[in-house]
Amino acid sequence: MIRKYNKQNKSNLLGLLICISVVLVSGYFIYTNYTFKKASNLSCDELLSDAWQNFQLTEYNKSVKLFEQITEMTDKNDPDHLKALYGLGNVWWLRQEGKDNELASEYFNQIIKIAPESDMACWSQLALARMLHLVPVGSEVDYEKVRDAYRGVVESNPGHPASEEAFLYLQATYIINSDANEAKIALANTKEYLKKHPGAKFKSSLYSIMANCYGILKDYDKQLAAMIKAYKTTEIDPESPGTNFDNTYWGIANVAEFRAGRLDIARKFYRKLIEEYPTDMRVYTAELAIKRIDNLEKKLLAEIRIENKNERNFQQY
Amino acid sequence: MLKSGLRTKMKEIFNNIKKYLPFIVIGVFFFWSLISVCMRRLEENPPGAKVIRLSHWQLEPDFQTAIDVLAKKYQKLHPDVKIIQEAIPETSYGQWCSTQLMGGTGPDLMEMGKGLPYHIWISYYNRYMVPLTQYVDKPNPYNKDNELADVPFRNTFRDGMRVGYIEELQEYMQVPMTQLSVRLFYNKTLLKKLTGLDEGPTNYRQFLDVCKKIKAHKDPTGKNYIPIAGSKFHVGMWNAKMFYPMSYSLLRYADFNRDGYLTNYEQYVAFKTGELKMNNPEYKAMFGIMREVLDNFQPGYIGLNRDEAVFTFAQERAVFIATGTWDSKGLKLQAEGVFELGVMDFPWPDQDDPVYGKFVKGPVYEKPITCVSFAVNRDGKHPDVALDFLLFMASKENNETLNKIIGWTPCIIGAETEDYLAAFKPKLRGIYPAWNPNLGGESWIRWLQLESLYKVDQISYENLCKEFEPFYIENGYKDYLEMKKDWRRGLNKNERFLCNVRVKALTADKENALSRWVKYRSLVAARQVWPEVNQKRQFKMVKDGPDEDMVKPYIYSDKLIEKVKRNLRKNMETR
Numbered sequence: 001m002i003r004k005y006n007k008q009n010k011s012n013l014l015g016l017l018i019c020i021s022v023v024l025v026s027g028y029f030i031y032t033n034y035t036f037k038k039a040s041n042l043s044c045d046e047l048l049s050d051a052w053q054n055f056q057l058t059e060y061n062k063s064v065k066l067f068e069q070i071t072e073m074t075d076k077n078d079p080d081h082l083k084a085l086y087g088l089g090n091v092w093w094l095r096q097e098g099k100d101n102e103l104a105s106e107y108f109n110q111i112i113k114i115a116p117e118s119d120m121a122c123w124s125q126l127a128l129a130r131m132l133h134l135v136p137v138g139s140e141v142d143y144e145k146v147r148d149a150y151r152g153v154v155e156s157n158p159g160h161p162a163s164e165e166a167f168l169y170l171q172a173t174y175i176i177n178s179d180a181n182e183a184k185i186a187l188a189n190t191k192e193y194l195k196k197h198p199g200a201k202f203k204s205s206l207y208s209i210m211a212n213c214y215g216i217l218k219d220y221d222k223q224l225a226a227m228i229k230a231y232k233t234t235e236i237d238p239e240s241p242g243t244n245f246d247n248t249y250w251g252i253a254n255v256a257e258f259r260a261g262r263l264d265i266a267r268k269f270y271r272k273l274i275e276e277y278p279t280d281m282r283v284y285t286a287e288l289a290i291k292r293i294d295n296l297e298k299k300l301l302a303e304i305r306i307e308n309k310n311e312r313n314f315q316q317y
Numbered sequence: 318m319l320k321s322g323l324r325t326k327m328k329e330i331f332n333n334i335k336k337y338l339p340f341i342v343i344g345v346f347f348f349w350s351l352i353s354v355c356m357r358r359l360e361e362n363p364p365g366a367k368v369i370r371l372s373h374w375q376l377e378p379d380f381q382t383a384i385d386v387l388a389k390k391y392q393k394l395h396p397d398v399k400i401i402q403e404a405i406p407e408t409s410y411g412q413w414c415s416t417q418l419m420g421g422t423g424p425d426l427m428e429m430g431k432g433l434p435y436h437i438w439i440s441y442y443n444r445y446m447v448p449l450t451q452y453v454d455k456p457n458p459y460n461k462d463n464e465l466a467d468v469p470f471r472n473t474f475r476d477g478m479r480v481g482y483i484e485e486l487q488e489y490m491q492v493p494m495t496q497l498s499v500r501l502f503y504n505k506t507l508l509k510k511l512t513g514l515d516e517g518p519t520n521y522r523q524f525l526d527v528c529k530k531i532k533a534h535k536d537p538t539g540k541n542y543i544p545i546a547g548s549k550f551h552v553g554m555w556n557a558k559m560f561y562p563m564s565y566s567l568l569r570y571a572d573f574n575r576d577g578y579l580t581n582y583e584q585y586v587a588f589k590t591g592e593l594k595m596n597n598p599e600y601k602a603m604f605g606i607m608r609e610v611l612d613n614f615q616p617g618y619i620g621l622n623r624d625e626a627v628f629t630f631a632q633e634r635a636v637f638i639a640t641g642t643w644d645s646k647g648l649k650l651q652a653e654g655v656f657e658l659g660v661m662d663f664p665w666p667d668q669d670d671p672v673y674g675k676f677v678k679g680p681v682y683e684k685p686i687t688c689v690s691f692a693v694n695r696d697g698k699h700p701d702v703a704l705d706f707l708l709f710m711a712s713k714e715n716n717e718t719l720n721k722i723i724g725w726t727p728c729i730i731g732a733e734t735e736d737y738l739a740a741f742k743p744k745l746r747g748i749y750p751a752w753n754p755n756l757g758g759e760s761w762i763r764w765l766q767l768e769s770l771y772k773v774d775q776i777s778y779e780n781l782c783k784e785f786e787p788f789y790i791e792n793g794y795k796d797y798l799e800m801k802k803d804w805r806r807g808l809n810k811n812e813r814f815l816c817n818v819r820v821k822a823l824t825a826d827k828e829n830a831l832s833r834w835v836k837y838r839s840l841v842a843a844r845q846v847w848p849e850v851n852q853k854r855q856f857k858m859v860k861d862g863p864d865e866d867m868v869k870p871y872i873y874s875d876k877l878i879e880k881v882k883r884n885l886r887k888n889m890e891t892r
Binding site (some may be wrong): 048049052055056057058090092123130133137138143161167168169175176177178203204205208212235236237239247250251254256258259260261263279281282283285287288293296297300301303304 | 748749880
């Protein structure tokens with residue numbers, strides 16, 4: 001009887017477990033279906049916003065589902081369709097796990113095929129170039145291929161923000177090896193670009209490229225001039241006007257003092273660092289630098305006066 | 318008969334009670350606790366009130382008192398607000414925050430940064446907290462009656478609210494409440510007894526003499542007095558304030574990228590090319606002063622933890638102890654009625670010191686460190702009120718009150734501190750270390766092992782140099798390559814981050830578009846363009862050394878002197 005009782009208890013327990021499992025699984029499917037149905041009541045804009053929000057929160061699978069939903073809801077020439085494809089391309093490219101560069105490329109190429117003149121097509125071209133540039137650890141970057149890709153973006157989308165960004169990346173590839181010949185290429189390209197595009201948004205960065213080129217070519221006067229131009233053309237975020245110039249001031253002062261021999265400019269920028277960034281670690285070093293400059297100037301002026309006096313004496317004689 | 322009937326009934330009732338006593342007791346206690354909880358909830362959450370929950374891990378009683386005081390003050394101004402603080406133990410704080418945030422029951426104000434890896438906190442800032450960037454450039458309304466009335470909120474902080482800015486998100490996400498710094502505390506009573514001095518010696522040579530005198534005396538247990546109470550934890554403070562800054566002058570030989578700092582790869586390149594050696598006079602001075610000071614720590618200090626050193630000091634077996642503002646009130650309380658507590662600066666040598674004077678180019682720089690930072694939970698019922706209370710706490714007057722009660726240093730400019738904390742004001746002008754051997758990997762492990770042996774005098778300076786330098790040069794390259802791989806992994810992470818910023822710019826309305834695009838462009842340059850250029854240059858330098866014709870970074874070349882002279886002549890002629 002006890003054995004019978006135990007057997008009955010066991011089967012009751014098993015039955016209970018099965019019921020609970022069924023309830024849980026059904027509940028899960030109802031919930032996901034509900035959530036999905038809820039999602040399908042949203043507009044494209046809302047779905048796009050949710051999809052990107054999920055991407056930002058690294059919920060890549062949810063993000064993919066939402067972008068796919070948009071592509072199903074929209075006609076291929078619809079701008080939202082292209083935005084969704086762009087989203088899918090980025091998710092498959094940039095997600096941490098389950099990355100699929102091939103699939104990502106397919107999405108980007110699809111956009112370029114459907115609407116080659118569209119905004120999303122430009123950004124997609126840039127994404128394809130960046131995919132070539134950002135190789136996995138252990139692989140080497142094929143800079144020739146990367147440069148071709150960036151050039152393609154620049155030439156086929158003149159004036160587009162993606163094109164300007166591609167131009168910046170392209171010139172940077174010429175200065176990374178500190179090679180004089182490549183620096184000359186970057187310098188010529190950048191000068192021409194700034195002439196043709198006086199309103200370029202990346203102007204400050206492009207002047208920094210020029211400063212780097214001049215540094216490689218050891219033309220320190222021009223390097224200093226380009227660094228100052230880069231500083232003066234820095235974009236200020238209107239929402240956060242407190243842009244940090246501490247490194248900029250230090251860099252200009254240092255090059256002015258030790259490369260270009262412009263002690264007046266060096267003094268000016270060391271002082272700016274001291275006044276505008278009083279908690280910066282280098283403030284005291286900047287003060288010592290100003291003293292050093294003052295001492296050097298005093299010494300050299302004394303030498304010049306002696307030289308001038310000797311010259312006058314010689315001429316009189 | 319009636320009596321016997323009643324007795325039977327009573328007996329029956331009594332038996333029933335006895336039979337069901339456990340359940341009755343449980344029931345009574347259950348209902349009692351239910352009522353207590355309900356009453357407490359009602360008290361904490363009066364109907365119609367806006368309840369703000371604030372969580373932190375600061376279990377110091379005065380911290381909770383300080384928050385209560387400010388809460389009461391705030392509630393007087395805003396009677397419809399009720400502020401409740403939740404003090405959670407350090408050890409479980411991280412898990413508690415995770416469950417609260419994920420469960421949607423997170424507090425309105427949360428102290429950030431404890432108990433979880435940094436990248437987890439970043440994800441919590443991203444998912445759950447309100448970005449504060451739009452508020453930080455406006456004045457704090459609670460400063461309207463003082464000199465900070467028109468000063469942008471972030472500029473009211475001694476460090477410019479730098480710690481509130483989260484680089485990974487490019488947003489201000491939290492507001493700090495206090496400032497930390499480190500000094501030497503000392504037992505004035507014991508110092509007077511053992512050396513005759515009324516104040517702690519700030520001159521280095523005098524300090525060493527005082528330590529010698531202290532060691533010569535025996536305490537009531539027959540053991541020699543200990544000049545400096547130390548532990549593994551405390552050595553780090555001495556490294557930063559007394560030892561490593563001795564290397565400052567070497568910056569001029571190895572700051573190849575001219576940014577004013579000596580990075581780990583620059584130090585490696587300098588060692589590899591022979592520009593720097595372990596027996597450079599500055600490094601010799603650094604290890605020399607280390608030896609001299611550490612010889613005054615208690616034996617076996619390297620195996621002790623922080624509390625053991627504090628215990629030694631509190632028991633009056635040691636005269637000096639290095640610690641920060643976080644311990645100041647605790648030490649003051651322990652000393653009360655037992656001995657007089659003094660505070661002094663570290664006895665950094667002056668420029669007249671016969672041995673170290675030539676290496677001392679100035680005082681030691683102290684970065685103002687603000688902390689105990691709170692973020693606003695966007696899922697809270699009243700994030701606007703939570704933010705308002707945060708601004709209230711970070712106003713000059715209230716920050717001063719908060720920190721005075723706790724015994725810490727305020728982080729708001731102009732806020733006053735207790736007299737005994739005046740010594741903790743950070744020195745913003747000074748020199749800093751040019752010593753950075755951390756390339757990770759084997760070379761770093763080897764350094765840590767050898768440095769520990771040196772610190773406990775189990776290896777001489779000569780052997781330290783002999784053992785470390787060749788190992789560092791040989792293995793440092795491998796370790797550097799590993800670091801480079803981490804950097805490359807970071808590029809993809811940055812690209813993902815930039816994608817989010819780009820999308821925000823692409824979808825911004827007219828009002829926000831300019832700001833979003835400016836942010837995007839500056840991040841493209843700062844996160845992807847320049848790091849690759851710099852990394853490539855670094856790698857070239859590590860592999861091949863600096864260019865042959867490269868002049869030492871901070872030396873005037875002959876060519877440069879000629880150029881300067883030419884410019885000066887020109888200026889003289891034009892005048």
